[in-house]
Amino acid sequence: MAEFKLKIRRYDPESGAAPYWDEHTVDLEPHRSVLEGILQARNEKDGSIGVRCSCRAAICGSCGVRVNGKPGLACHTHLDDALASAGEDGVIEVEPMGNMPIIKDLIVDMDAVHWKKIQRVTPWLIGKEPVPEREYIVSRESMIDVTQSMACIQCGACVSDCLSMEVDPLFVGPAALAKTYRFVGDPRDAAHEQRLKDLGEDKHGIYDCTHCFKCIEACPKGVAPMNQIMRLRRIAGNDFHIKDRNNGERHEMAFVNNIEKNGILHEADLLPDSYGGKFHPRAVPELIASLPIVVTALLRRKMTPGKALLHPHKAPDGVKRIFEVVEGREERTEFNLYISGTDADNAPNPEVAEAIEAAEPAGVAPDGSEGSSA
Amino acid sequence: MKVAYWPGCVSRGFTAELHGSMAAVAPMLDIELVELDRANCCGAGVIAEHSQELADTLNARTFALAQQEITQGADLMMNICSTCQGAQSECQQRLDASAEYRAQVNETLADEGLEYQDGIINKNFLWVLVEEIGLDKLKTLVKQPLTDLRVGPFYGCYIVRPTDRLDINRAQPRDEYLGQVIETLGGTVIDYAGSHKCCGFPIITMNKEASLEQAGRHLADATDAEADCLVTPCPLCHLNLDLQQPMAAKQVGRDLNMPVLHLPQLVGLALGISPKELGLQHHIVKPTSVIDWSQAVVGGVSGW
Numbered sequence: 001m002a003e004f005k006l007k008i009r010r011y012d013p014e015s016g017a018a019p020y021w022d023e024h025t026v027d028l029e030p031h032r033s034v035l036e037g038i039l040q041a042r043n044e045k046d047g048s049i050g051v052r053c054s055c056r057a058a059i060c061g062s063c064g065v066r067v068n069g070k071p072g073l074a075c076h077t078h079l080d081d082a083l084a085s086a087g088e089d090g091v092i093e094v095e096p097m098g099n100m101p102i103i104k105d106l107i108v109d110m111d112a113v114h115w116k117k118i119q120r121v122t123p124w125l126i127g128k129e130p131v132p133e134r135e136y137i138v139s140r141e142s143m144i145d146v147t148q149s150m151a152c153i154q155c156g157a158c159v160s161d162c163l164s165m166e167v168d169p170l171f172v173g174p175a176a177l178a179k180t181y182r183f184v185g186d187p188r189d190a191a192h193e194q195r196l197k198d199l200g201e202d203k204h205g206i207y208d209c210t211h212c213f214k215c216i217e218a219c220p221k222g223v224a225p226m227n228q229i230m231r232l233r234r235i236a237g238n239d240f241h242i243k244d245r246n247n248g249e250r251h252e253m254a255f256v257n258n259i260e261k262n263g264i265l266h267e268a269d270l271l272p273d274s275y276g277g278k279f280h281p282r283a284v285p286e287l288i289a290s291l292p293i294v295v296t297a298l299l300r301r302k303m304t305p306g307k308a309l310l311h312p313h314k315a316p317d318g319v320k321r322i323f324e325v326v327e328g329r330e331e332r333t334e335f336n337l338y339i340s341g342t343d344a345d346n347a348p349n350p351e352v353a354e355a356i357e358a359a360e361p362a363g364v365a366p367d368g369s370e371g372s373s374a
Numbered sequence: 375m376k377v378a379y380w381p382g383c384v385s386r387g388f389t390a391e392l393h394g395s396m397a398a399v400a401p402m403l404d405i406e407l408v409e410l411d412r413a414n415c416c417g418a419g420v421i422a423e424h425s426q427e428l429a430d431t432l433n434a435r436t437f438a439l440a441q442q443e444i445t446q447g448a449d450l451m452m453n454i455c456s457t458c459q460g461a462q463s464e465c466q467q468r469l470d471a472s473a474e475y476r477a478q479v480n481e482t483l484a485d486e487g488l489e490y491q492d493g494i495i496n497k498n499f500l501w502v503l504v505e506e507i508g509l510d511k512l513k514t515l516v517k518q519p520l521t522d523l524r525v526g527p528f529y530g531c532y533i534v535r536p537t538d539r540l541d542i543n544r545a546q547p548r549d550e551y552l553g554q555v556i557e558t559l560g561g562t563v564i565d566y567a568g569s570h571k572c573c574g575f576p577i578i579t580m581n582k583e584a585s586l587e588q589a590g591r592h593l594a595d596a597t598d599a600e601a602d603c604l605v606t607p608c609p610l611c612h613l614n615l616d617l618q619q620p621m622a623a624k625q626v627g628r629d630l631n632m633p634v635l636h637l638p639q640l641v642g643l644a645l646g647i648s649p650k651e652l653g654l655q656h657h658i659v660k661p662t663s664v665i666d667w668s669q670a671v672v673g674g675v676s677g678w
Binding site for chain 1: 470574658
């Protein structure tokens with residue numbers, strides 16, 4: 001047994017009092033979880049500590065909290081690991097998740113934010129018609145692919161840390177968009193285009209993500225929501241040519257074309273092109289709004305008119321060739337580490353290989369059946 | 375040391391002072407820059423969201439060009455942009471994972487006579503400072519310690535997340551390096567909420583309000599923490615934090631006047647290079663507090 005100091009963020013909105021820190025010392029084996037620490041404090045010290053939990057085995061998703069500022073499952077964080085990431089005072093800080101209102105102490109209102117957003121994306125399969133007599137047949141690869149987003153246990157850790165949602169609470173957010181990919185990536189679903197169109201027409205949809213990687217870092221189940229969002233964008237833009245309300249697809253193509261032409265980014269073109277070109281009605285107010293900054297930048301010689309208007313850098317032939325070959329492919333290649341794994345992962349385990357070799361002379365394979373060494 | 379140097383796009387475009395200050399600082403740190411002038415944009419995550427293979431092949435081309443320099447004596451590849459670091463690391467992870475996929479990418483590069491071999495070492499200037507040059511060595515080079523200068527670190531998402539891809543762990547706390555460098559240069563590290571958050575730049579054309587709100591909040595948090603300036607290894611963050619600061623101020627409805635320095639500029643000041651030579655006059659937000667500080671120090675030395 002060892003002693004751990006837990007500092008729990010307490011807050012009861014109904015009391016009218018401000019949030020405060022509440023420190024307790026708990027006595028547990030270092031490999032036990034932070035959740036067990038909280039429960040010990042509640043059971044032995046202060047029965048009023050509010051915490052939600054159920055399975056205690058990282059599968060129900062109830063006990064999402066922030067430990068030392070990082071989101072995760074309290075039941076899935078060992079006390080010794082939490083201590084190692086604690087501050088110099090050696091006190092483990094436990095706080096409620098972010099981006100959601102607090103009901104009490106460590107319990108946040110998942111209904112108000114997380115579940116509302118999940119419901120927003122039609123979280124069920126809309127089957128293809130006609131319904132086959134027996135089962136739908138799908139490839140092994142596409143099945144493995146959607147298992148990544150299916151691994152989500154709805155704990156809200158990604159929602160808690162989403163930096164776009166922090167400034168734009170209407171953003172559909174990482175969990176719901178990962179859920180969207182679960183169906184857009186599923187060959188049995190009939191509504192891929194409608195789903196993406198719906199999220200492209202929502203100003204707070206797939207193009208409101210800043211690629212900050214916070215959700216990838218937060219997820220205790222390896223769902224990598226941001227990667228799923230990027231795949232939604234690829235499918236929306238390339239396969240369905242959806243023109244979204246955020247100019248996201250336009251910006252993406254403006255960027256791609258800019259590099260094909262210049263090899264390196266020519267920023268002066270990127271902004272107007274992202275709005276449809278210098279003289280596009282959408283671009284004009286944007287350009288007028290940025291005029292004071294352009295003038296200051298010119299005065300400070302941050303940029304010169306020549307540099308902004310001329311294109312001194314031309315794409316080398318090698319770059320043009322890459323665009324020709326890759327953009328010319330009939331099907332997009334997408335190397336997905338989640339499906340393929342690395343060469344190192346896929347290499348035969350030397351110990352297993354040795355065991356097989358050792359077993360072979362006897363003519364018996366490791367599973368006990370007759371060996372076929374011939 | 376000699377590095378195959380990828381300056382990036384923005385450091386030669388809208389933040390030319392970054393490229394310039396790197397060139398000014400490098401010889402003082404004994405870094406020889408061999409510029410990869412034929413290399414191409416990393417795609418900044420945007421090309422990858424259009425086509426992963428396109429982004430991977432473009433970056434494999436840059437890596438292959440760097441590897442040509444490495445066979446001729448360069449120690450590693452160095453970049454000066456958090457976004458380049460992150461976008462290139464992401465592509466490298468896929469390229470290094472599979473010989474089969476690498477072969478497909480190399481087939482496209484073969485037309486130009488290039489080939490990427492797995493395992494290139496590509497480090498941002500920040501990582502080079504701490505891991506290659508070393509903080510002890512850096513300390514001995516400081517001529518004008520940043521005494522009393524209160525500096526807030528601003529990393530940029532791409533250089534701190536995801537931690538496993540970027541090899542950030544307790545033994546290698548790359549997400550704490552900026553603070554370590556500021557301290558080594560004699561400055562005071564300011565702790566504020568936004569240091570590891572997103573500047574908002576990637577969505578500036580898609581959701582301008584949300585983008586500027588992010589920049590504005592971080593600048594306001596740093597102001598409340600009484601920072602004299604911010605420092606960033608990412609020129610794209612610099613665009614939203616400095617170039618767009620007047621708009622961000624409007625968005626959050628308060629005056630912001632927070633100078634934002636590029637990492638080589640901060641290092642340069644401590645090594646005794648003049649603010650003008652480091653291009654501080656090109657910033658949108660005049661780095662008055664930093665200039666005042668440097669003049670006070672110079673004045674203090676020469677006047678007494």
